[in-house]
Amino acid sequence: MGHSVGEYVAACVAGVLSAEDALTLVAARARLMQSVTAPGAMVAVKLTEEEAEAARREVGDAVSVASVNSDQDVVLSGAAEAIAELVARLEERKVxxxxxxxxxxxxxxxxxPALGELREVAASVRFAAPRVPLVSNLTGKVAEAGMLSDPEYWCRHAREAVRFRDGMRAxxxxxxxxxxxVGPGRTLLGLGAACLPGDERAWAASLRRSVPASEQVRIALGELHVLGVPVDLAAVHPGGTPSAVLPLLPTYAFDRGRYWFTTRVRDVDTAPAPDRPDEPTLLPSMRAAAPEERLGLLADYLRDLLAAALWTPAGEIDTDADLLPMGVDSLLVMQVVTAVKSALDVTFSPRELFEAATIEEWSRLxxxxxxxxxxxPGAGRRSGTRAARRDWSDPAELVRESVLDPAIVPDGPLGDGWRxxxxxxxxxxxxxxGAFLLEELLRTTKARVHCLVRAEDAATGLARLRAATERYLPWPSEHEDRITVVPGDLSRPLLGLDTAAFDALAARLDAIYHNGANVNFVHTFPQLRAANVGGTQEILRLACRGPLTPVNHVSTFAIWGVPEDLTSTFAEDDDLTTAGRLPNGYLQSKWTGEQLVLAARRRGVPVNVYRLGQIMGDSRRGACVTNSFTCAVIKGCIQFGSAPELDMLVEMTPADYVSRAMVHISTTSAWGRNFHLLNPERLHFSELVGYIRRRGWPVEVLSGPEWVASFREQLGGGRENALNPLIDTISEIVHVGQDSMTYRVDNLLAGLAGSGISCPPLDESLLDTYFGWMEATGFLDRPAVPHTTSGARP
Known part of the structure; x- marks a missing residue:
């Protein structure tokens, strides 16, 4: 796959074009583009494709979407005057x-005007079928037979948007x-990493501007070899033999021990001389610099730090460039936190960096x-002010993002198929x-379950679904014929389906269970908006597209936020606008998505909302959702060796209970209700800490403020801890006691009356089930001292 003109190279490598014909086409394209005389401009905007398209329409057809590089990275192109007008509008909105x-x-x-002659040149060259699959920039999919040999394709390729994000997903x-x-840098690697976040992929650069070409090629080949990619060493070293070049090494398993130094030793020969003993390494330079020079000094430091981590020349990292598409993720942000702690003895949280991920903003912070x-000396004397940011934690600010598409309205009455x-x-x-909902739907209904899965095709999606399910539950082989995978994407219009497939799906459904969301407690609201808000809107659109289909919308009890009155009681049908402050992007996106659901309900769409508690695990087998907030608190306190003293209640809701309750209510109760689907029995935080200590982990109890101060002090010290990315949320709970609020369950009790469905008690036996699984799977290191729990409630 290439990017724009890079697709000509990809076509040549794939055997579609000979080198001579590829050069003929590229030369003609370049000459024809240069013949265009109308003044134009291009800008990169931090918007979703849908938001960019809407902004483009404000200034008319003089501006086009030129490239969709990732979910939050779109390039707009067009007439210079129209681009200038659009930029002014976007900057006014703080985009x-x-x-x-x-x-x-x-x-x-x-x-x-240049496309006619380009078509003629393309018609004069010879095309062949690709010898290896080629992913098209035009479609974002593997090119179909005959597509690349059509001269019209190369005209559309020059005119229409580069769908790089879709190609990476393909x-x-x-x-x-x-x-x-393959190219002089890591630009596409950064874009690719933004499209496919996570640690399970490897990204290698063939060339770098700051490294000799032959050396970087060898580095890249070494990386590929380590990853198991076959390397033709005879071609790399002509005249030699592979065995002479690279002898076989023993294939023993490494002992996964950690041998990091626990204290930092300064290199007195290379470190700059500090003004004071034990002074952080960068502080003398900061103190000596004039106030107006400090931003530049820090920007250079951060650029070098990121260049080393991203394997990108420092000169290629602009101070105003969005760092997330370049491959900056949660792990790298923690490296920055650690490095700055060492260099300047100041701490800050990962979320502060995610809120404005540019070197310029980081330097100022x-x-x-x-x-x-x-x-x-001279603090505060720099010119310029930081751009105002919208306070997404305020529900009043989110109201403007909670506007449902006017086209989403029912077209007919609700039938009885949902029963x-x-x-x-x-x-x-x-x-x-989702794994437990799938299990319950297959067990208690006769329904065919269509599962929306991000995949290129149904077979790939089914394999992914099975692998995900088997992490927690046995695969339901006896019901597999009732599982249909729908390849799609919540963050895209029409769920990533074409119009025909979207309409066909809408026409056959009896009910929708909208459980999908991007669950991330560090990313900001704008970063989560496409999937969690946009995806909800597309689900509501689907419900109204064919025969009216009821929607079961999964939300969270935490959308009530942190109110000023910490003794607040929230009933299931209370007004959401009374919610308190929403401390993270995930809650902000779920609050906004639920506002769209309530708007649809007012238009007559049958919707039930299920606000789940803190999902912990499977009360039968013990499997836990290890990336949950609750598991992070447990693991983080054990890793840190201490826990805060909190006067608050801990809630743990079993996923198997949630799935049973939701499916029952969705097939028996009236529509238009809200349910707090959580464990009515809660555990005092001190009892949970006592259980952890009796199980054998040495966890000291500190006062809340003391614990937060101590944790922040070590935040940049390189110690691994599950709570490092969540310290802001933890601090919020420590200081205000989020879970001291009461959430009424009147609607839930009425919906489950007579069903025999009840939540398992949160007692020591259930904790034994959860903790036993977490130890057995290695999520928690086994305590040195055997546990002494008794089977009774602490």
């Missing part, structure tokens, strides 16, 4: 905009996990904190709760 240094407005209407769904960029912490459904849609089936 991040970066002007690109280009000669022409590529992939816009301005290039259309390769991911085909099973590729190792990516090599760090310098201001260092000036305050160390009383640096004994034959066809249902389940989103989020590859997640923890």
């Amino acid at each position: 991040s905009v970066r002007r690109l240094r280009v000669s022409h407005a590529f992939h816009s209407s301005l290039v259309e 390769m991911d769904e085909l099973g590729f996990s190792t990516f090599l960029e 760090i310098v201001e904190r260092a000036e305050e912490a160390h009383s640096l 004994d459904p034959r066809e249902v849609l389940l989103t989020g089936a590859t997640g923890f709760v």
Whole structure:
């Protein structure tokens, strides 16, 4: 796969074009693009594709979407005057905009006068069928037979948007996990990592501007060899033999021990001389610099730090560039936190960096904190102010994001199919709760369950669904014929389906279970909006597209936020606008998504809302959702060796109970209700800590403020801890006691009356089940001292 003109190289490598014909086409394309005289411009905007398209329409057809590089990275191209007007509008809305240094407005209407001659040149060259699959920029999918040999394809390729994000997803769904960029840098690797976040993929660069080409090629080949990619060593070293070049090494298993130094030793020969003993390494330079020079000094430091981590020349990292598409993730942010703690002895949380992920904003944040912490001379005398940011934690700010598409309205009455459904849609089936919902739907209904899964095709999606399910439950082989995978994507219009497939799905459904969401407690609201808000809107659209279909919407009890009155009681049908402050992007996106659901309900769409408690695990087998907030608190306190003293109640809701209750209510109760689906029995936090200590882990109890201060002090010290990315949320709970609120369950009790469904008690026996699984799977290191729990409630 290439990117824009890079697809010509990909076509040549794939055997579609000879080198001579590829050069003929590229030369003609370049000449014709240069012949375009109309002034144009291109800008990169931090918006979703849908938001960028809406913004583009505000200034008319003079601006086009030129490239969709990732979920939050879109390039717009068009007439210079129209681009300038659009930039002014976006900057007024505090949207991040970066002007690109280009000669022409590529992939816009301005290039259309050149397409006729390009078509003629393309018709004069010879095309062949690809010898290896080629992912098309035009479609974002593997090119179909005959597509690339059509001259019209190359005209559309020059005019229409580069669908790089879709192409990366296509390769991911085909099973590729190792990516090599052939070119002078890591630009595409950064874009690719933004499309496919996570640690399970490898990204290698063939060339870097700061490294000799032959050396970097050898480095890349070494990386590929380590990853198991076959390397033709005879071609690399002509005249030699592979065995002489690379002798076989023993294939023994490494003992996974950790031998890091626990204290830092300064290198007195290379470190700059500090003004004071034990002074952080960068602080003398900051103190000596003039106030107006400190931002530049810190920007250079951060650029070098990121360049080493991303294997990207420092000169290629612009200070105003969004760092997330370049491959900056939670792990790398923690490395930055650790490095700055060592260099300047200041701490900050990962979330602060995610809120404005540019070197420019990071530099301002760090310098201001260092000036305050160390009383640096001239603090506050720099020119310029930080751009105002919207406070997404305020529900009043989110109301403007909670506007449902006017086209989403019912077209007919609700039938009775939902009482004994034959066809249902389940989103989020590859997640923890989704696995239990799938199990319950197959067990208690006769329905065919259509599972929306991000995959290139149904076979790939089924394999992914099975692998996800088997992490927690046995695969339901006896019901597999009733499972249908729908390849799609919550973050895309029409769920990533074409219009015909979307309409066909809508026409056959008896009920929808919308459980899918991007669950991330560190990312910001704008980063989660496409999947969690946009996806909910598309589900509501699906419900109204064919015969009216009821929607079971999965939310969270935490959308009530943190109110000023910590003794608040929330009934299931209370007004959501009374919610308190929403401390993270996930809760903000779920609150906004639920507002869309309530708006649809007012228009007549049958919707039930299930606000789940803190999902812990399977009360029968013990499998736990290890990336949950509750598990992070348990593991983090054990790793840190201490826990805060909190006067609050802990809630743990079993996923098997949730699935039974939800499916029962959805097939027996009236629509238009809200349910707090959580464990009515809670455990005092001190009892949970006491259980952990009796099980054998040495966990000291500190006062809440003391614990937070101690944890923040070590935050940049390199110690691994599950709570490192969540310290802001933990601090919020420590200081305000989030779970001291009461959540009424009147609607839930009425919906379950007579069903025999009840929540397992949160007692020591249930904790034994959960903790036994966490130890057996290695999520928790076994305590050195055997546990002494008694089977009774603490």
